Amino acid sequence: MSNVYQNIAGQIGEMSKSHVKVATYILENQTTVPFLTVGKLAKMAGVSDATVVRFATSLGYSGYPEMQQYMQSSVQQQLTTTDRLKMSQKVYNRGNSGVYEVFQDDIANIKSTMExxxxxxxxxxxxxxxxxxRVYVIANRSAISLGVFLQYYLQIVLNNVEMLQSLEASSEKLYNLSEEDVVIGISFSRYTKSTVQMFSFAKEKNAKTIAITDNLLSPLIPHADIPLTVSSQMPSFIDSFVAPLSLINALIMFVGKEKQEDIQDRLEVLEDIWSHFDVFQRGKME
Known part of the structure; x- marks a missing residue:
């Protein structure tokens, strides 16, 4: 079932009219469809959302998310950033509430992640x-934005969190890893090689590993003790990090709930430091 497009093409002759519409659209738009939500694919194919879900299950997949994983796996490694930019020109239009479609796709990613x-x-x-x-956060390229946010707030809560990026700058820290440490790897297609390498090494050192990634076909998953998958698909040259950030928010909040007394003491000290150095703008902006 790994070749999803052959699977679809091989069964198209036995499909209902509505399923043929979905199959035809998928086969004619193989580089765009893997990044579409159920709702957007249904709209493009001229069918209902339920039809798209039934289409996926009729092919033997557990649902649309599983079929989408296989479609993404077959195309993501081949797409350049330029290719993905061209996709957004086909899907998002300046007119017809195109900006709201971006919001809707972000909402769909959060809903998919919740499900x-x-x-x-x-x-x-x-x-x-x-x-x-100790906790180490590994993230590179665009995922650095997520890693920095996670490291910043977890450090306030736990006071033992470091960010790891390049292999050259992080080798000494990786050397000291043990089973008492936790390593969080954050990466989304097209997965950064150095993130996968460092995450794999952390597993070899018996550190507890947590992967935050887009699906179970991610190269981080084989090295993860705890896989946390989040939807990030968007037919554009950027990934949607709305759902990943929401998951990270939840992690920080639930860790923080268990460390409330420690956080309160630490924040009081930090407030004194921020006040001493006059960190924040006071009064109204002129």
Missing amino acids: KLDEAEFYKAVECLLQAR
């Missing part, structure tokens, strides 16, 4: 972070 979230794994990640001697 497939494994709560047991999420709370296991929270417990691992609470028990860790």
